[in-house]
Amino acid sequence: MAKPVKVAINGAAGRMGRELVIACLRNEALALAAAFEAPGSEAIGRDAGRLAGADDAGVAVDSAADRGDRDFDVLVDFTRPAPCVEALGDCVAAGAAIVIGTTGFDDTQLERIDAAAERIAVVMAPNFSAGVNLSLKLLEMAAKALGDSFDIEVLEAHHRHKVDAPSGTALRMGEVLAEATGRELSDCAVYARQGHTGERERGTIGFQTLRGGDIVGEHTVLFAGDGERLEITHKASSRQTFAGGAMRAAGWAASRPPGRYDMNDVLGIAERAD
Ligand SMILES: NC(=O)C1=CN([C@@H]2O[C@H](COP(=O)(O)OP(=O)(O)OC[C@H]3O[C@@H](n4cnc5c(N)ncnc54)[C@H](OP(=O)(O)O)[C@@H]3O)[C@@H](O)[C@H]2O)C=CC1
Numbered sequence: 541m542a543k544p545v546k547v548a549i550n551g552a553a554g555r556m557g558r559e560l561v562i563a564c565l566r567n568e569a570l571a572l573a574a575a576f577e578a579p580g581s582e583a584i585g586r587d588a589g590r591l592a593g594a595d596d597a598g599v600a601v602d603s604a605a606d607r608g609d610r611d612f613d614v615l616v617d618f619t620r621p622a623p624c625v626e627a628l629g630d631c632v633a634a635g636a637a638i639v640i641g642t643t644g645f646d647d648t649q650l651e652r653i654d655a656a657a658e659r660i661a662v663v664m665a666p667n668f669s670a671g672v673n674l675s676l677k678l679l680e681m682a683a684k685a686l687g688d689s690f691d692i693e694v695l696e697a698h699h700r701h702k703v704d705a706p707s708g709t710a711l712r713m714g715e716v717l718a719e720a721t722g723r724e725l726s727d728c729a730v731y732a733r734q735g736h737t738g739e740r741e742r743g744t745i746g747f748q749t750l751r752g753g754d755i756v757g758e759h760t761v762l763f764a765g766d767g768e769r770l771e772i773t774h775k776a777s778s779r780q781t782f783a784g785g786a787m788r789a790a791g792w793a794a795s796r797p798p799g800r801y802d803m804n805d806v807l808g809i810a811e812r813a814d
């Protein structure tokens with residue numbers, strides 16, 4: 541049997557971090573090798589499995605400042621843009637791959653990720669669920685088929701703790717929709733409406749953001765035409781769907797050459813639908 545892939549989890553005490561620890565412990569092809577938290581976090585020193593509500597994992601949470609001293613094949617990061625970018629240097633130095641689930645990066649941070657992908661395998665996706673990644677293909681097909689006679693709106697809803705808006709998934713959906721209809725998202729996105737807005741401008745893609753309670757993550761793309769409308773919806777009801785997908789990506793990434801990959805590469809549905 542092949543040796544298990546050594547996985548480290550950055551942000552191990554977070555909402556996703558705890559789910560990632562559980563998903564890693566459940567996956568026989570993977571071994572939890574390390575877990576990191578922000579320097580000064582009260583989670584440091586605690587067992588990562590216990591912290592996640594599972595059995596003892598035999599892995600104590602370390603400070604991210606000590607990451608360079610630990611041995612792992614893949615780092616899985618669901619934190620914030622700044623700590624994620626900070627972790628890239630350690631991954632490059634160790635020759636380890638990175639799986640990035642964090643969302644909300646600015647252009648400079650994205651350039652740092654692209655630069656790291658020249659040295660190591662980087663799998664980055666704003667959503668690691670199989671359903672959302674399949675929906676990106678469906679959206680591409682629908683946008684191409686319906687053309688600009690249908691108005692497109694992207695609606696997303698998340699829990700009250702989410703700090704970035706629109707969600708990374710909604711923005712990715714917007715990019716796919718814009719590309720499928722020969723546009724740049726930056727030229728056609730409308731992120732807010734208030735007051736006397738005038739009529740809806742043809743060819744724009746609107747985004748609506750809802751925040752509240754414990755909503756795990758819901759996305760709907762509305763294609764509104766004359767006399768009919770099509771809605772494509774994905775609803776996540778458990779963070780394990782993201783965590784399981786991220787662990788699948790970690791196992792896949794460990795043996796990949798340097799490059800920037802996404803979840804459709806992992807799932808083997810990377811070709812664009814024509
Ligand atoms: N791609 C996908 O499928 C999904 C992506 N996400 C994304 O994942 C990210 C995290 O979401 P969520 O788990 O809800 O957020 P949380 O705030 O619950 O978790 C983030 C964790 O990262 C920790 N952290 C902060 N700084 C560092 C550091 N320097 N080193 C290591 N860890 C650090 C935080 O610690 P502290 O609280 O002490 O600051 C916290 O424990 C978000 O960007 C979200 O959009 C979420 C779900 C699915």
Ligand SMILES: O=C(O)C1=N[C@H](C(=O)O)C[C@H](O)C1
Binds near residue numbers: 707756
């Ligand atoms: O912050 C979250 O929780 C989520 N974030 C991701 C995003 O921004 O798209 C994915 C998921 O919907 C949950």
